[in-house]
Amino acid sequence: MKAYERRDILRLLGVSGVSFASGLWGCASNAPAALGPEPKAPGQSGPLPPAPVEDFFFLQLSDTHWGFSGPPNPEADQTLRKTIATINSVATRPDFVIFTGDLTHTTDDPIVRRTRMKEFKAIVAELNVKDVRFIPGEHDASLDAGAAYRELFGETQYAFQHKGVHFIALDNVSDPGSILGEAQLAWLRAEVAKVPKSAPLVIFAHRPLFDLFPAWEWSTQDGKQAIEILQAHPNVTVFYGHIHQEHRQQTGDVTHLAARSLIFPLPAPGSVPKKAPLPWDAKSPDHGLGYRQVSHVAESLKVEEHPFVES
Numbered sequence: 001m002k003a004y005e006r007r008d009i010l011r012l013l014g015v016s017g018v019s020f021a022s023g024l025w026g027c028a029s030n031a032p033a034a035l036g037p038e039p040k041a042p043g044q045s046g047p048l049p050p051a052p053v054e055d056f057f058f059l060q061l062s063d064t065h066w067g068f069s070g071p072p073n074p075e076a077d078q079t080l081r082k083t084i085a086t087i088n089s090v091a092t093r094p095d096f097v098i099f100t101g102d103l104t105h106t107t108d109d110p111i112v113r114r115t116r117m118k119e120f121k122a123i124v125a126e127l128n129v130k131d132v133r134f135i136p137g138e139h140d141a142s143l144d145a146g147a148a149y150r151e152l153f154g155e156t157q158y159a160f161q162h163k164g165v166h167f168i169a170l171d172n173v174s175d176p177g178s179i180l181g182e183a184q185l186a187w188l189r190a191e192v193a194k195v196p197k198s199a200p201l202v203i204f205a206h207r208p209l210f211d212l213f214p215a216w217e218w219s220t221q222d223g224k225q226a227i228e229i230l231q232a233h234p235n236v237t238v239f240y241g242h243i244h245q246e247h248r249q250q251t252g253d254v255t256h257l258a259a260r261s262l263i264f265p266l267p268a269p270g271s272v273p274k275k276a277p278l279p280w281d282a283k284s285p286d287h288g289l290g291y292r293q294v295s296h297v298a299e300s301l302k303v304e305e306h307p308f309v310e311s
Contacts, residue, residue, distance in 0.1 A: 056095040056162070056163050057094055057095065058094050058095055058096045058097065058098065058162075059087070059094045059096075059097045059098070060097075060098055060099075060100055060204075060239050060259055061083065061097065061098070061099050061100070061259075061262055062099065062100040062101065062102070062240075062241030062242075062259040062260070062261060062262065063100075063101065063102040063137065063241045063242065063244055063259075063261035063262060063263060064079075064080050064099065064102065064103055064104075064120070064261075064262045064263060065102055065103075065104065065105040065139065065261070065262075065263040065264075066080060066103060066104045066105065066116055066119060066120040066123070067104050067105040067107065067112075067116040067119075068105035068263055068264075070277075071279070071280055072263075072264035072277035072278070072279065072280055073263050073264045073277075073280060073287075074280060076263060079262055079263060080120075080123055080124075080262060081123060083262060084123065084124065084126050084127055087127060087128075087129070088126070088127065088128045093128065093129055094129055095131065095162060095163070096129065096130075096131035096132065096133060096162065097127060097129050097131070097132045097133070098132075098133040098134070098135070098169075098204060099124070099132075099133070099134045099135070100135055100137075100204055100205070100206055100239060100240060100241040100259065101135050101136055101137030101138075101139075101140065101173065101206030101241050101242065102137030102138070102139045102140060102206065102241065102242070103117065103120050103134060103136070103137065103139075103140050103153075104116040104117055104120055104139060104140055105139055106138075106139040106142075106143065108143065110144065110148065113140075113143070113144070113148050114148050114151070114152070117140070117148060117149070117152045117153070118152065121152060121153070133169070134153045134154075135156065135157075135169045135170070135171065135204055135205070135206060136149045136153070136156050136171065136173055136174060136206065137173055137206045137241065137242065138173040138178075138206070138207070138217075138242075140173070141156065141171075141173050141174040142173055142174065142175075142176045143176075145174050145175070145176075146171070146173075146174035149174075156169075156171035156173075156174055157169055157170055157171045157184055157187065159191045164199060164200070165199070165200045165201075165202060166194075166195045166199055166200065166201050166202070167201075167202045167203075167204065168188065168191050168192070168201070168202070168203050168204070169203075169204045169205075170184065170188065170203060170204065170205040170209075170226070171184065171206075172205055172206060172207045172209070172220045172223070173206050173207060177221055178207060178217060178219065178220055178221050179220065179221040179222045180220060180222050180223070180225075180226055181222070185222065185225055185226060185229065188226060188229050189229050192229055192230065192232060192233055193232075195233060197233065197234055199235075200235050200237075201230075201233050201235060201236045201237075202236075202237050202238075202239065203230065203236065203237070203238040203239070204238075204239055204240070205220075205238060205239075205240045206240060206241055206242050207219065207220050207223075207240065207242045208220065208223070208240055208242065208243065208247075208249070208256060208258065209223035209226050209227055209238060209240070209251075209256065210223055210224075210227065210249055210251050210256060211223070211224075212243065212247070212249070212269055213269035213270050215270070216269065216270075216275045218242065218243055218269060227251050227252070227254055230254050231251075231252050231253060231254060234253055235253075236253065236254045236255070237254075237255045237256075237257065238254060238255065238256045238257065239257055239259065240256065240257070240258055240259070241258065241259050241261070242258070243258050243266060243269070244260060244261035244263075244264065244265050244266035244277075245258060245260060245261075245265055245266060245268070245288075246258060246259075246260060247269075260288075260289055261289065262289065264277040264278065264280070264287075264288070264289075265277070265278045265287075265288030265289065266278065
C-alpha cells in the first residue's frame with residue numbers, strides 16, 4: 001500500500017466502530033489479482049488450489065442499532081450517517097464493507113422492524129463502495145427467524161473469496177436459542193474443507209462463537225462445534241460484534257476479535273450485576289467508541305486499537 005494511501009486510511013479510521021484489515025497472511029504480495037481459484041484437473045478432489053493473494057483492505061462496522069434512541073447515545077440518529085460521510089470523504093476505497101449484525105434496534109412490531117431495515121438500507125446505499133455486505137444480529141432476526149432480514153438483505157449465511165482470501169459469514173442469531181444448528185454446521189464443515197491449508201480464512205459472526213459470558217448471552221450454544229471445525233484450518237480469524245467493545249480471545253489456533261459498536265459501549269463481561277449500555281459522557285473524546293486497524297507484518301497479524309476522537 002502506498003504511503004499516501006495509508007495516510008488516507010488512517011484518517012478514515014477516525015470514525016467509530018470500524019475495523020481495518022489489510023494484507024491478512026501475506027496479502028501484501030505482488031501477485032496479480034485473482035479472478036478466483038484455478039480450476040481443478042479432471043477427477044481432482046479435495047480443496048481448491050490456492051489463488052494468488054493480493055493486498056487489500058476491508059472495513060467492518062458493527063452494531064449500528066438503527067432505530068435506537070435514548071440517553072446512552074443522544075446522537076443516535078446521526079452516528080451512522082456521519083460514519084458513512086467520513087468513509088466517502090476519503091479517496092482510498094475499501095474493497096468491501098461488512099456490517100456484522102444488529103443493523104437495527106429490536107422491536108416487537110414487524111412493520112416497524114421492516115421500516116427500520118429499509119431506512120438503514122437507504123442510508124447505507126450512500127456508501128461509495130461497490131461491495132457492501134451484511135449479516136444479521138439478534139435485534140434484526142431473532143423474533144421472526146430472520147424473515148424480514150432475508151426479504152431485504154438476502155441470505156444470513158454465505159461464503160465468498162476475495163483476492164485469495166476465503167470468507168465465511170455465519171448466522172448464530174436467527175434461532176432464538178443462539179445456535180448455528182446442525183444444518184449450518186454441516187455447511188460450515190463443507191466450506192472449510194474447500195479452503196486450501198495455505199490460504200487465509202476469515203469468519204464473520206455476530207455473537208462470539210466461544211463462551212465469553214453466557215449469562216449475558218455472549219456465547220453461541222453450539223459454538224464449540226464450530227470452533228472444532230475451524231481448528232482443521234491453520235489460519236483462521238473470526239471477526240464478530242454483539243458485545244460493543246474490543247475483546248480478543250484465542251481458542252487453539254483460532255483468533256477471535258470483537259469490534260466496538262457504532263451506537264454505545266457495553267460493560268466488560270461480568271463486571272456489573274446487570275448488563276446495560278454505559279452512560280454517555282459528553283466530555284469524553286470517544287464516548288467509548290473506536291476502531292481497529294489490522295495489518296499483515298512479518299508473516300503475522302498486527303492489531304492496533306485506536307479511540308475515536310471527534311474532530
